Amino acid sequence: MVSNARRLLNFELYKKLYLIRRTEEKIIEHYPENEMKTPMHLYLGGEAIAAGVCHALGQNNQVFCTYRSHGVYLANTMETKRFFGELCGKATGMAKGRGGSMHLSSPETGFLGASAIVASVIPVAIGSAFANQYRNNGKIVAVFFGDGAVEEGNFWEALNMACLLKLPVLFVCEDNGFAVHTPISQRHGYDSICRIVEKFNCSVMETETTDVEIIHDLTQNSLSLIRKENKPGFLYAKYYRYRRHVGIENDFESGYRTRAEFEKWLTVDSIHLQRVKLLAAGVSEEEIVSVEKEISTQIEKDIKSAQKAPFPNREDLYERKDGQNV
Amino acid sequence: MVSNARRLLNFELYKKLYLIRRTEEKIIEHYPENEMKTPMHLYLGGEAIAAGVCHALGQNNQVFCTYRSHGVYLANTMETKRFFGELCGKATGMAKGRGGSMHLSSPETGFLGASAIVASVIPVAIGSAFANQYRNNGKIVAVFFGDGAVEEGNFWEALNMACLLKLPVLFVCEDNGFAVHTPISQRHGYDSICRIVEKFNCSVMETETTDVEIIHDLTQNSLSLIRKENKPGFLYAKYYRYRRHVGIENDFESGYRTRAEFEKWLTVDSIHLQRVKLLAAGVSEEEIVSVEKEISTQIEKDIKSAQKAPFPNREDLYERKDGQNV
């Protein structure tokens, strides 16, 4: 028997999954209209990670991520108005259209920023974790990055420093097997990043699941360990990127990966799994459909409003200097 | 019974040790005369590592090292003329006085260069190793660096790339426990660098010995493994830095390390150990003293000649552009 709390949790997780999935689908639908003039790194395939981790984090903790940031943004904020505003380059975007798809943020809800330079948010994240430790406010910072980021010096330097200073930080490595089109076998001089990282003073968790609940629970465990053992956590999650590195299309014809592999992963698609789980736990089809509709309606509405919103003004070309000396 | 070959080997190793030791002592003696206007990072205490590794390498392989480069230079070249020329900033220096103590080199004998930027020669060394692999010339590149260098991104990036490309390179980590005055406990977020590096595709060897013969043999094993298993080697050697980080004095009064620890290490001083070993192996005191004298004479002569040598000319202020387009 599934407890009520679990059922509620799973429903919340499903909403996050569905919001991400549906948003990405809608982007694919509208992108060709050429109103979103920003390079899209879709998160399709990874939904369970952002949804699971961000739900466990809540909004009292903090998070950073990469240019592949739709999932984390949506899971963290559940909002799509400023999101589509930003993708359409409008004044209603959270960065007034300055950033676009690769630079989403929502400081109000703890999503402090995203960067298009691989691995570059990792040092920043541990600095924010240091500020939390310094203020002793109990907040944990999670930082998302890919399997390519662990090749960059920034990753190793920041990992070392976080472990040394026992910072309250959760490293989330999302491994989709590729950096753009180059497989791990052409990039890593070792068998497993986890076997290496666990020799640092931190706790490592590893998963290949697409079950958002498992990722959520793993994250909760990680967060408790970070608090209890006073050292960083490292959560490693494998997933399959459904679309091309950047852009909305499939790219199986390019030859670097096969459709067959994609189809294998589709059988354990996270949204599908979670929906089946909800039904099995006694949530009715109607309840699910009603939430799905609500989310779809929100998305449609916010796309439309973004399309109608004004562009920013010339003054937004320049940083505002309020309260500064110069 | 010690074989003749071993005795000869140990004598050769002793010469290298003695040359380094005696040179550093002579630098300490002459430095206050202010003719060597270059910051000195003395190698006293580390002699067994440079001597052991460089002797095993010979001159058909190649080597890079840090600003603490006297040991590697002397062990590689056995010469002190261009050496003191460089320290005195004279035209007779191998770099015409442009480099000074921190930038020794001897491409003719395989010592390709040294750098004052921590960790910065590591990527360069693996590039040179790639060139050897590319030309399939059988040469191995050894690169020396300290326990501070392993904190820099350059180290991790290069380690990864070397292991990935299976480059013929030997990483030599010289651990003296400090980066300037900061101990490892304030710098490393893990217990042992070797436990981490061995999870990369390379072979790790670890020692705390001051016995140059052991280091020589370990290096030989590493070089064979690199050739046989077709992957990089990592040789980790602990030692105690006898003098301050830079400069010729002791610094026990600074409070960050104790004289007692120094004295403990002195009991296993590498030059002392090796001399005792030679005597035990049947080399006569006279033979040893005669070689010591020869070396001391060479050093004295080369210091004098450096002091008398001319300074470089204004044209040496600029790189020579022979054979270049511009």
Added chain:
Amino acid sequence: MVRMSNIISYRQAINEALTEEMERDSGVFIYGIDVGDHDRIFKTTAGLSEKFGTNRCFSTPLCEDTLVGFGLGAALNGLRPINVHMRVDFLLLAMNQLMNMVANFRFGSGDKLKVPLVIRTIIGRGWGQSYQHSKSLQSFFAHIPGLKVVMPTTPSDAKGLLISAIRDDSPVIIMEHRWLYDAIGEVPAPQEPIPIGQSKILREGTDVTVIGTSWMNVEALKAAEVLAKTGVSLEVVDPRTISPLDDSLMVRSVKKTGHCIVADNGWLNCGFSAEITTRIYEKCFGNLKSPVTRIGFAETHCPCTRPLENMFYQTAIDIIRAIEEKLRLPETDLSGENFYSYENKFKGPF
């Protein structure tokens, strides 16, 4: 890529230079992030791994500083590496190796070692690339002695200068503007190497000198075309090499016209435009009829959204307006003109 005529694209010109040099010298190899994948760096590395093997054309891990240091090590050990960086901002990760190591290694060896290393890097204007991916750092590279810096505008310059860069025994950075890849122009077969350190007159004229870099030359030529209709004649000078800079042609030109506009693909403050301007003032002291006008990126970060992005980058229109102001001419009606944009790129021929 097979050649159909002497009119080829910038992309193909680069590909030809690489192919021919790799054929000529077995020590030439090319590597970097994404260099070997099916996109082949905008197809500029197409065919190389097939022809020369994956030991001579390959993708690497993501580690820019190490990739540059790796090139240095290979170069001083006898090879001629070409390291590609898809965006110039990635070279900010490699400034350590570039400026602490590559630039001075030859000097520090007492001139014993050579450093025949080529760094190819691609500069912006992309499409909504936002503030990280939109830099153009020629002034950085030129500031450090020991690095040569090249910014070819035309296909034949791209080919001829890349050949020279590969054959050079010093490190050379070559900056390619991605909007130029499709542009075509005449490239003779064979293309002789074009010496590094020689500027070129792209268009002769009499009234105002415009000194442009990379894509800004395209904008300058457009401005010249538009203003020609109103009777104003622009001379366009392309430095081609940023460092060492050959200022002889630009000085001669400004002495002739008395008016100078520097249109640099980059920020103004402490930029390459400041260096050019300084030299023009100094060497044309007393010959200038008006102060030199500098045109470059707006003094801010490049925004993603198109309307602001259009304000960040300067174009032919800005050059035209600057010239009108300089010569006290009324504003030309530009409504009938067709300016370049992401959707309407200059395709040549040069």
Added chain:
Amino acid sequence: MVRMSNIISYRQAINEALTEEMERDSGVFIYGIDVGDHDRIFKTTAGLSEKFGTNRCFSTPLCEDTLVGFGLGAALNGLRPINVHMRVDFLLLAMNQLMNMVANFRFGSGDKLKVPLVIRTIIGRGWGQSYQHSKSLQSFFAHIPGLKVVMPTTPSDAKGLLISAIRDDSPVIIMEHRWLYDAIGEVPAPQEPIPIGQSKILREGTDVTVIGTSWMNVEALKAAEVLAKTGVSLEVVDPRTISPLDDSLMVRSVKKTGHCIVADNGWLNCGFSAEITTRIYEKCFGNLKSPVTRIGFAETHCPCTRPLENMFYQTAIDIIRAIEEKLRLPETDLSGENFYSYENKFKGPF
């Protein structure tokens, strides 16, 4: 360090600014390689860990890029970090975080986040430091929008500008010349913050304007002292802030004197001297009696050996000779003069 009078050293001025700001605001902390060891960054961080604890003043691992990124993360999360780099060439390892992240993070957040980060970095002239440790990269930092750059010359400027930098909500880089640490000058107690972006007349004069940066102001003042004996009067202008640059005083000065020398502590090519020169020419167009003369590092790498090192760096002598040439004066006999060197540093007072 306890104060004995209002005349204190540059080193103590910095130490006081740090101590007072850390007292004032519990969010201020200072960190970096060697920051907490017994040398205390030339004693500028003396007493801080004792007074404020090792959580607010500490040494770190060796990882420059990450240290700068760490500061960014702490800054945007409410603290006021001060990150120290003992040599400016170490910041070449941190260009990625500085220019891809720090400079634009506030902009990219839609102005929501603040980045009150201070980077202190120490510039050369050491003692046989050779080619890696002898850079001065103000033109790099100034080229990128979003970074403020400060180079104080006097103790009171060091203190007042550092206070302003710490209180600023934007990232500020402060470059300290190590030969200045012992120099003394009057620093009132309390020292008011000195606004970033204001230049200063260091010495009034009538014949030639010398615009100097950092240590080069000391050389300029020496040149002024020497030339005063021959009746030539120099006005010395210190920009103090490199970016944003206040060119008002220098322009006014050059309009008055008609002659200008820019003596920058750095290379000329695409350097800060080019930016100043450009602005002087533009804003004093028609007022200059001679072309602006730029003085800076020789166009090469800094050699270790003293005779060549002395040729690499420019001094008061070079300024004097340049002025003599400019004004067509005979060469002054300098044999009786006592110029500065490593062994004979300027000790003040300013």
